[in-house]
Amino acid sequence: MRAALILVALIALTALIGPLLIHWPYDAIDWNAVRAEPFAGGHVMGTDSVGRDLLARTLVGTRVTLGVATAAALVALVVGVAWGAVAGWCGGRIDEAMMRVVDALYALPFMFVVILLMVVFGRSILLVFVGIGLVEWLTMARVVRGQVLTLKNRPFVLAAEAAGARPFAIVARHILPNLAGVAIAYLLLTVPQVVMIESFLSFLGLGVQEPMTSLGILIKDGADDMDVAPHALILPGAVLIAILICLTIAGEKLRDRMSA
Numbered sequence: 001m002r003a004a005l006i007l008v009a010l011i012a013l014t015a016l017i018g019p020l021l022i023h024w025p026y027d028a029i030d031w032n033a034v035r036a037e038p039f040a041g042g043h044v045m046g047t048d049s050v051g052r053d054l055l056a057r058t059l060v061g062t063r064v065t066l067g068v069a070t071a072a073a074l075v076a077l078v079v080g081v082a083w084g085a086v087a088g089w090c091g092g093r094i095d096e097a098m099m100r101v102v103d104a105l106y107a108l109p110f111m112f113v114v115i116l117l118m119v120v121f122g123r124s125i126l127l128v129f130v131g132i133g134l135v136e137w138l139t140m141a142r143v144v145r146g147q148v149l150t151l152k153n154r155p156f157v158l159a160a161e162a163a164g165a166r167p168f169a170i171v172a173r174h175i176l177p178n179l180a181g182v183a184i185a186y187l188l189l190t191v192p193q194v195v196m197i198e199s200f201l202s203f204l205g206l207g208v209q210e211p212m213t214s215l216g217i218l219i220k221d222g223a224d225d226m227d228v229a230p231h232a233l234i235l236p237g238a239v240l241i242a243i244l245i246c247l248t249i250a251g252e253k254l255r256d257r258m259s260a
Contacts, residue, residue: 024042024056034051048229058236065215068198076190160173
């Protein structure tokens with residue numbers, strides 16, 4: 001797990017610092033090096049179909065993908081923990097009603113929600129993680145609710161109630177700290193899911209818009225030019241696979257530790 005997190009941290013650090021060390025900006029066009037091979041014309045990884053540096057665009061695309069994924073995952077964490085904690089603590093009809101809302105949102109087609117947002121409000125990177133966050137918090141809410149239902153009958157919670165502590169204080173001081181490990185584990189598992197969703201939306205043209213880029217856009221462009229420039233697909237594809245594998249391994253290991 002530690003090695004996986006270190007690799008993701010190195011990828012993120014490289015994506016943050018790397019563009020500052022490259023001569024070519026991610027959106028600059030080199031008309032003398034269209035679809036250049038790696039190391040041709042000063043482009044370490046070559047250029048795309050319009051002459052933009054692939055290494056710079058991959059670094060910026062990785063930054064954008066990780067940024068959107070992190071923001072959407074944090075939205076899912078905050079909303080999911082709050083919703084699940086209230087439902088689990090209150091119980092009864094309130095719990096039933098709140099969980100039915102979760103079930104109803106699960107039934108909504110995710111792509112329909114995203115397309116509707118794009119049509120009504122226009123294409124925006126803000127809408128990308130808002131749309132993703134509207135779906136990804138549902139699983140977190142269910143997990144937190146189950147943990148709260150288990151914890152609220154523990155002796156230390158009953159003792160706090162007997163001492164006259166308010167419900168909000170009990171949840172904030174006693175229950176949430178005890179389920180933080182499980183929430184973080186599922187947060188790590190949420191990030192790769194969000195990365196995949198963002199890449200899929202960008203692949204379809206519904207995510208990040210030009211001249212900004214993401215791993216999904218780069219993979220789509222690389223797939224279009226795979227027969228003439230396979231290197232344009234290899235680099236962003238390898239970065240995406242490494243991020244997904246490392247985050248999934250780290251999340252599963254942490255979840256198994258917390259469940260043991």
